[in-house]
Amino acid sequence: MEDYASSSSGDSISTEEIEMNNAVTSAIVLAASFLQHVANPPRPVYQRVSVERDRAVANERLIKDYFDPVEPRYNEASFRRRFRMSSRLFLRIVQDLEREKSYFQQRCDARGRMGFTAI
Structure with missing residues (x-):
């Protein structure tokens, strides 16, 4: 992650803004991984067929x-x-x-x- 303590214009960013940016970034990463999981679901689980033998x-x-x-x-x-x-x-x-x-x-x-x- 990039440290937002100083910006190119010389304005300093507050700690709250840094925490908000980090929270938004982690939410985006989490949403992207969820979408990838939904797009490629795991293999279906098949039940075994039971053959009755006397x-x-x-x-x-x-x-x-x-x-x-x-x-x-x-x-x-x-x-x-x-x-x-x-x-x-x-x-x-x-x-x-x-x-x-x-x-x-x-x-x-x-x-x-x-x-x-x-x-």
Whole structure:
């Protein structure tokens, strides 16, 4: 800011006039920044789309397809071909992971619904 203590004509400017000039200048700067913000608004905020998945039914179908003790939809040979291991080994790995790591344990999500199983 320019100091207005002396002018070119030799007249001195009062302190009130200096404060008024400073106030007007800061108001102009503030108005210019507001106009720039209005001219270039920030990006719009989009809400996420929630896809409802029936986790319980999907888990029941998975268990019935591969791990049903009475009559699974896919036999042991098709399980071995698809996952490259026996179903007993797969279940043992799942049980060990659930026991050792809390990440693989089924728990409620933020909405209070049960999350996915380790399988």
